[in-house]
Amino acid sequence: MTVKIEHLTGGYGKRPVIKNINFELAQGEIVGLIGLNGAGKSTTIKHMLGLLTPMEGEMTISDINIKQDVETYRRKLSYIPESPVIYEELTLQEHIYMTAMAYNISKEAAMEKAQPLLKTFRLEDKLDIFPSHFSKGMKQKVMIICAFIVDPELYIIDEPFLGLDPLGIQSMLDLMVEKKDEGRTVLMSTHILATAERYCDRFLIMDEGQIVAFGNLDELRAQTGLEGKTLDEIYIHVTQGGQQT
Incomplete structure (x- = not known):
């Protein structure tokens, strides 16, 4: 490549x-x-x-x-922006699903790849929370997780x-x-x-x-x-x- x-x-x-x-x-x-x-x-x-x-x-x-x-x-390619791009109407899990859809990845495969990332960035208990309420650092972690569930x-x-x-x-x-x-x-x-x-x-x-x-x-x-x-x-x-x- x-x-x-x-x-x-x-x-x-x-x-x-x-x-x-x-x-x-x-x-x-x-x-x-x-x-x-x-x-x-x-x-x-x-x-x-x-x-x-x-x-x-x-x-x-x-x-x-x-x-x-x-x-x-x-x-x-996958992209992590300088300023997090968060959708107010989507939960953390739905952000992961949206990324998966863009790359033709199944929801199951996306969540399997997301689990260790969620644990690493200490967000595993926040899947049903809206990231619009997160701190800037936590929003950045959402961007990182979404970027790295794809290959x-x-x-x-x-x-x-x-x-x-x-x-x-x-x-x-x-x-x-x-x-x-x-x-x-x-x-x-x-x-x-x-x-x-x-x-x-x-x-x-x-x-x-x-x-x-x-x-x-x-x-x-x-x-x-x-x-x-x-x-x-x-x-x-x-x-x-x-x-x-």
Whole structure:
């Protein structure tokens, strides 16, 4: 499985926010998508999800092009948004059922996969409660559970740690590593660079709508000439106009 983004240009209206974005994600890796606010991370994600139509470029998952078969393409990915999307009229269990329906999963299979996740995130006794009454962290856990009851090829995770308690953060990281070990691909947008450095295999750094560095930590060090430096130091260097070698 390979995720390919080729010559992607797009944004809102007629003004491009991202310009000629090119990258590939391999099977079984966690890639950190990092950049300043307004760098184009969310716009890139929205294009990959099919929520925005690109001005130019191609997006494929396992050779399925979003333009040619959008439904199959979308079923190959799962998404955890930065801000939880909760439906006031649905219980937690009904949120799980709705996700299952979108991916053609039976209710029984969905609940079987949900049970260990519900236990991990301490929501097993809240299936009949409306998540609209939950705290932000609990709502985020609903999004995580719904995303991980399916087995897509690509997980897109946007700022997953916002609102989570330390135990929830560690459980989320453990899930990401588990999926990586199963051969899934994870694209994670985050500002917590120390965690990204520890868990991500490669890093995609964006600035002003373009990719300014991409690779593992050693490759980023070589690209920037910052041997022995941390991801934080490399990030600050390239987003403040530092030159690459």
